[in-house]
Each structure stands twice: as structure tokens, then as C-alpha cells.
Amino acid sequence: MLISMIVAYGNNWQIGLNNKLLWYIKEDLKKFKDLTQGHHIIMGRKTFLSINKVLNKRTNIVLSKTNFYHEDIHTCNSIKEALDFCKKNKEREVFIIGGAEIYELSFPYINKLYLTQVNYDGIADTYLQKINFKSWLCEKKEFHKEVMQNEKVKTLAWTYSIYNKLHSTH
């Protein structure tokens, strides 16, 4: 089973502020939707509360150390339990969708990365741990320029890339 991480981060590895995302990039959100629909997705309880709804056409798994309950989601108490659940359901590719705590604890299991690096220098309170790309091979890189509207930045510049883990054992 592929265990993929999908994340958008700024120039200083920022990913969130006040339990919200830091930017709005419509095309990137569409990529997220197209990639994850039909699959299991795993997220932390805080990310689930920040999205504030079940993401449709996906099996939503929420990680919590408590007995967190919400209809239409599956709660797991550990990443291992969540991954076993996906394997039992014969998932081909599961997506770890955040936030920082869940990226960190699942990183050792991850064998594919879908990264959106945003040209954002603003403040944040949640950060992704830096990725050391030495053990990763780039499959794809796309550059997207800043989009202006009425002399204001409408969409920040962003780079989308896909990496595969070298010598993956999972």
C-alpha cells in the first residue's frame, strides 16, 4: 500500500495559523480533491475540526487519543491502527492530510510525497518538520507563477512536486 503525504507549506515550512490554512490556491485544492477522492484519508482531530465537515467520496479517518466521535468518520487511536484499517479495506494509496502532529508521527511510514511549496513568508503557529530530500527521488515538478488582479496578488506563486521514497520498505 502506498502511504502518501499531501501538504502545502510556506517558505519557512509554515502550514497553519489559528487552526486554519494560510492561503487559498484554487488549483491546488482541486489537485487535492482529484488525488484523494475514492481513497482513505487520515487526519488529526484538530485538522478535522478546522475543515469542519466530512470530505465526501473519501473514507475519513480521524486520529485522536480520546474517544472522539462524529458520525460518518472513523476514529483511530494510533497511526498503526489507522494504517491497518486501510490495509484491511484493501486500499492502494492512503493519504495523510495533516496537520503537523500527524505528519510528524506518520512520516516514518510515508513512501510518497505530494508537496505544494507556496511563496509565503507570513506568520504561522504550526510548522511542518523540514524534509531531508536525500532519501527521496523527484517524479514531477511544476512551477506556477504569482497571479495579479487589480494590482494586488490574487494567488501566490507555488511549486507542486511529487517525490518517491528511495528504498521504501512499506
Ligand SMILES: NC(=O)c1ccc[n+]([C@@H]2O[C@H](COP(=O)([O-])OP(=O)(O)OC[C@H]3O[C@@H](n4cnc5c(N)ncnc54)[C@H](OP(=O)(O)O)[C@@H]3O)[C@@H](O)[C@H]2O)c1
Ligand atoms: N497546509 C497544509 O497542507 C495543512 C494540512 C492540514 C492541516 N493544516 C493546518 O495544521 C493545523 C493543525 O495541525 P496540528 O498539528 O495543530 O493538529 P493535528 O495534527 O491536525 O491534530 C492533532 C491531534 O491529533 C491527535 N493525535 C496526535 N498524536 C496522536 C497519536 N499519537 N495518536 C492518536 N491521536 C493523536 C490528538 O487529538 P486529541 O487531542 O483528540 O487526542 C491531537 O490533538 C491547522 O492550522 C491546519 O489548518 C495545514
